[in-house]
Amino acid sequence: MSDIAIRAENLGKQYHIGALQLAGGRYTYGSLRDSIANAASAPFRIVRSWIGRDQKVNDTDPTIWALKDVSFEIKRGDIVGVIGRNGAGKSTLLKLLARITKPTTGRAEIHGRVGSLLEVGTGFHPELTGRDNIYLNGSILGMKRAEIARHFDEIVAFAEVEQFIDTPVKHYSTGMYLRLAFAVAAHLETDVLLVDEVLAVGDYRFQEKCLGKMRDVATTGRTILFVSHSMASIQRLCKRAIEISGGRIAADGTPAAVIAQYIGGSLGDTFTEAADPVRPTITRAALVLKEQALLLSVDFESPFTLTPPVFGFVIYNSLGTPVFGTNNTADPISPPPQPSRAGRFEVAIPADHFRPDRYLFSFWLGDPFTDYCVREMVLQVELNGSVGGGLPTEGNGNIYLNTEWRYETVPQSKPL
Amino acid sequence: MMPTGTDPGTANTAFAGIGLDSHPVTVIEPSKGWVAIKLSELWEYRELLYFLTWREVKVRYKQTALGAAWAVIQPLFTMLVFSLFFGRLAKVPSDNIPYPLFCLAGLVPWTFFANGLSQSSTSLVTSSNLISKVYFPRLTIPLSAVLSGAVDFTISLALLVCAMVFYRQVPPVRCLYLPLFFLLAFVTALGVGLWLSALNVKYRDVRYTIPFLTQFWMFATPIAYPSSLLREPWRAVYGLNPMAGVVEGFRWALVGADTAPGPMIAASSCAAMLILVGGSFYFQRMEKTFADVV
Numbered sequence: 001m002s003d004i005a006i007r008a009e010n011l012g013k014q015y016h017i018g019a020l021q022l023a024g025g026r027y028t029y030g031s032l033r034d035s036i037a038n039a040a041s042a043p044f045r046i047v048r049s050w051i052g053r054d055q056k057v058n059d060t061d062p063t064i065w066a067l068k069d070v071s072f073e074i075k076r077g078d079i080v081g082v083i084g085r086n087g088a089g090k091s092t093l094l095k096l097l098a099r100i101t102k103p104t105t106g107r108a109e110i111h112g113r114v115g116s117l118l119e120v121g122t123g124f125h126p127e128l129t130g131r132d133n134i135y136l137n138g139s140i141l142g143m144k145r146a147e148i149a150r151h152f153d154e155i156v157a158f159a160e161v162e163q164f165i166d167t168p169v170k171h172y173s174t175g176m177y178l179r180l181a182f183a184v185a186a187h188l189e190t191d192v193l194l195v196d197e198v199l200a201v202g203d204y205r206f207q208e209k210c211l212g213k214m215r216d217v218a219t220t221g222r223t224i225l226f227v228s229h230s231m232a233s234i235q236r237l238c239k240r241a242i243e244i245s246g247g248r249i250a251a252d253g254t255p256a257a258v259i260a261q262y263i264g265g266s267l268g269d270t271f272t273e274a275a276d277p278v279r280p281t282i283t284r285a286a287l288v289l290k291e292q293a294l295l296l297s298v299d300f301e302s303p304f305t306l307t308p309p310v311f312g313f314v315i316y317n318s319l320g321t322p323v324f325g326t327n328n329t330a331d332p333i334s335p336p337p338q339p340s341r342a343g344r345f346e347v348a349i350p351a352d353h354f355r356p357d358r359y360l361f362s363f364w365l366g367d368p369f370t371d372y373c374v375r376e377m378v379l380q381v382e383l384n385g386s387v388g389g390g391l392p393t394e395g396n397g398n399i400y401l402n403t404e405w406r407y408e409t410v411p412q413s414k415p416l
Numbered sequence: 417m418m419p420t421g422t423d424p425g426t427a428n429t430a431f432a433g434i435g436l437d438s439h440p441v442t443v444i445e446p447s448k449g450w451v452a453i454k455l456s457e458l459w460e461y462r463e464l465l466y467f468l469t470w471r472e473v474k475v476r477y478k479q480t481a482l483g484a485a486w487a488v489i490q491p492l493f494t495m496l497v498f499s500l501f502f503g504r505l506a507k508v509p510s511d512n513i514p515y516p517l518f519c520l521a522g523l524v525p526w527t528f529f530a531n532g533l534s535q536s537s538t539s540l541v542t543s544s545n546l547i548s549k550v551y552f553p554r555l556t557i558p559l560s561a562v563l564s565g566a567v568d569f570t571i572s573l574a575l576l577v578c579a580m581v582f583y584r585q586v587p588p589v590r591c592l593y594l595p596l597f598f599l600l601a602f603v604t605a606l607g608v609g610l611w612l613s614a615l616n617v618k619y620r621d622v623r624y625t626i627p628f629l630t631q632f633w634m635f636a637t638p639i640a641y642p643s644s645l646l647r648e649p650w651r652a653v654y655g656l657n658p659m660a661g662v663v664e665g666f667r668w669a670l671v672g673a674d675t676a677p678g679p680m681i682a683a684s685s686c687a688a689m690l691i692l693v694g695g696s697f698y699f700q701r702m703e704k705t706f707a708d709v710v
Contacts, residue, residue: 011444015708095548095707096444097444098550098551099442099444099551100547100548100549100550100551100707101704101705101707101708102444102445102446102447102704103444103445103446104446105446106445106446107443107444107445108443108444108445109441109442109443109444110441110442110444111440111441111442112440113440114442116549116550116551118549118550119545119549122545122546122549122550123471123545123546123550125471125475127474127475127478127479128471128474128475132471132474135467136467136468136470136471139463139464139466139467140464140467140546140550140552141550142464142550142552144463145463
């Protein structure tokens with residue numbers, strides 16, 4: 001027998017973009033009238049193409065490959081993370097493997113019972129009680145009634161909704177609803193599980209609980225293909241990661257290597273953006289390394305007065321884990337910024353506190369009440385200083401603090 | 417890990433014991449053109465069909481003041497209006513049956529058909545969140561929409577029984593054929609529902625044609641008038657409208673209309689089967705694009 005759980009060979013999915021919204025990877029629907037109009041004009045187009053005047057006859061039905069020539073094998077019991085930017089083809093890949101849509105080319109084989117969690121709470125009906133929805137959602141996900149009944153108490157306990165189990169879910173808080181939905185999904189007992197971003201639900205504590213559950217599932221020998229934007233989750237859960245870019249596999253390897261390539265991509269040390277007529281915008285951000293300091297300067301413009309402007313940044317390491325973040329509310333500026341429509345923030349960050357790594361910066365700009373402009377991971381800087389006494393970053397952390405040490409010899413308490 | 421082999425549905429895979437390679441293999445490939453109807457797969461998903469139907473039934477009359485009474489009100493009031501205008505004023509013949517009873521015997525199966533038709537036609541679009549997120553045989557969606565109407569049908573059938581008691585109409589022995597006529601109405605509703613639901617995914621125009629279609633079809637069906645107005649071979653030809661066979665069948669089986677509708681019902685059964693088989697193939701052919709288009 002083979003120990004392969006999923007094998008994909010040259011999988012490809014082509015979409016017609018005549019009426020396609022690319023972001024969702026779906027067509028919009030046409031009306032019969034459009035089709036009739038199209039059919040009526042088709043003969044003319046064909047004749048024109050015979051005459052050879054109109055070379056662009058195919059442009060009336062342009063297509064795009066959302067996924068192309070994707071081949072990989074996943075071993076039984078592996079947890080594989082899939083990363084990529086929006087529209088890269090991650091979701092299309094999951095939809096193909098989950099049999100929601102058919103591939104245009106290629107072939108894939110999945111060995112074992114397949115379960116897919118592309119969304120939490122699929123098929124939940126607001127008028128039905130929590131109890132009813134557990135059965136309904138479970139059966140939609142492919143569980144047998146006996147299986148749901150066996151796990152029923154566990155699901156309710158996991159979701160922490162014991163008191164409300166016979167209340168219609170429309171009266172649930174968002175948190176309760178999501179917890180219940182995830183709880184059902186988490187008890188799906190299939191050999192192969194295809195998961196899309198479902199961990200992005202609930203508060204921090206519940207997310208941790210979900211991650212823990214996923215890890216438990218993994219230890220039972222099941223195979224998981226896991227699409228996520230959370231580098232930290234992929235880092236913690238997966239043994240292997242695949243990056244998809246432009247519908248193709250761009251990288252395949254250990255999560256650390258793939259994530260490093262993915263977020264490092266093509267960022268430089270300056271970022272510029274045109275001012276927006278309706279929203280405050282960070283128009284320019286630049287990083288300069290001068291002696292032992294990283295100098296960050298950020299310009300903004302706003303169509304209205306920010307009273308006063310508030311700017312913040314977060315620094316991530318090359319694995320995408322936040323290392324440090326602050327803002328001028330936490331670290332007040334003196335004299336404080338005046339209400340203004342344009343300005344420049346300058347921050348000096350001591351570089352000698354960072355071990356060698358590649359660091360990425362996210363920014364946000366707002367006033368004390370609202371964040372108007374958020375730009376995630378838009379700058380990067382490589383720090384190669386001798387900070388850290390030669391200890392590697394991996395295993396010792398990104399932050400290096402100037403620790404004070406003392407030593408003295410003490411007499412042995414009991415002579416040997 | 418607990419194997420789920422105790423379940424009869426997976427027994428064949430669990431039977432091979434320790435061998436993990438006994439697991440089912442799912443093959444994902446492009447498919448083209450007409451494909452065979454996978455009835456075995458539908459059977460595998462029977463529990464889902466049950467839950468979807470149960471959901472439809474459970475939520476149908478939620479947050480309505482009158483609840484399931486609506487299942488009675490619809491045919492009852494249509495019957496009253498028809499009795500007044502067609503029975504009293506226009507003096508439409510009714511095969512020697514009291515006109516209200518004559519009319520109600522047609523309206524009860526018709527209401528089931530019309531509701532099943534409109535529910536199933538829009539079912540795929542209203543379940544688009546399911547279709548784009550989970551795999552299961554799509555056939556279960558329109559099927560559950562029609563099936564859920566059976567509850568309303570049972571309620572309105574009780575109304576018909578009340579009317580029969582009121583008119584002291586004893587049902588003849590041939591009322592045992594009634595399930596067959598119900599099945600015929602079911603097959604017709606499902607067949608048309610399959611065609612329209614698959615079309616509706618691509619062309620939302622369908623939604624606008626449904627009220628028009630059901631109204632038109634109602635007058636093309638002998639509900640307010642008897643099909644005995646026609647002579648025989650024409651009456652059988654009329655049976656090509658499957659609902660004509662259903663309605664005349666109901667009258668024959670329940671309220672004892674003496675117009676033996678044999679040839680008509682044969683024609684209706686053939687027409688209904690054709691619609692269902694054609695609808696199934698068309699549905700199956702379009703199925704693979706639903707998630708992309710809906």
